Amino acid sequence: MAKAVGLLVALFALWLALSGYFKPLLLTLGVLSCLFTVFLAFRMKLLDDEAVPIQLRPSLLLYWGWLGGEIFKSAVAVCRIILSRDMPVSQNLVAVDCPPKTEMGHVIFANSITLTPGTITVEAGNGKFLVQSLTDEGARPEGFAEMGRRVAHIEGR
Structure with a gap:
């Protein structure tokens, strides 16, 4: 219900x-x-965890607020790179561990990475994501770990 x-x-x-x-x-x-x-x-018996995977919880709304702040900070950083004379771009491909366990958690985590300017989830599989980053700063594992921890919290773990 x-x-x-x-x-x-x-x-x-x-x-x-x-x-x-x-x-x-x-x-x-x-x-x-x-x-x-x-x-x-x-x-039609479609109201299961796949069809309605995440109930409306305060943690989801808090995550959206946090993600909005991260998107804004990343957008400012990417704008600085684009507007600088020497354009300090150092593209990286990094393997990122995926803490969420459900498929919906994986989707939220991968889309959150892609929504953040300067990073794109290129490939997913075996509990890891391959992420392309525009700079060395954007490829730091601490940022991905924090995002993964927050997505896992949304799942209720």
């Missing part, structure tokens, strides 16, 4: 964000369409 409620809230929040309508009739139709979608998912 908690997964159904979490999915309903997430679907309605997405519907509201994408539609932008706040009129009572349209809000009612939005809620009804989300309820119908959750009902269908429930009848």
